[in-house]
Amino acid sequence: MALSWKARRRLSLLVLLVALPLYVVVAISVVALFDRPPILLELAIYVGLGILWTFPLKPIFKGIGQPDPEARDGTED
Incomplete structure (x- = not known):
């Protein structure tokens, strides 16, 4: 079952x-x-x-980022 636009937005x-933020930590x-790797390797790890x-x-x-495709009157939420 696919998630609705509203559910995906939330x-x-x-x-x-x-x-x-938890992933970053x-x-x-x-x-x-x-041990701290060379700076370029550390950069590559973080970019990856x-x-x-x-x-x-x-x-x-x-x-x-698009308007709700299921909205009838053109308003969101």
């Missing part, structure tokens, strides 16, 4: 406000467990982790 807000904590979270969540964010 879920995307939850992801951006709660899950993403976990990523920094995991990298800090190891920064891109990695988007792939499983792409369907949630797709079309969120």
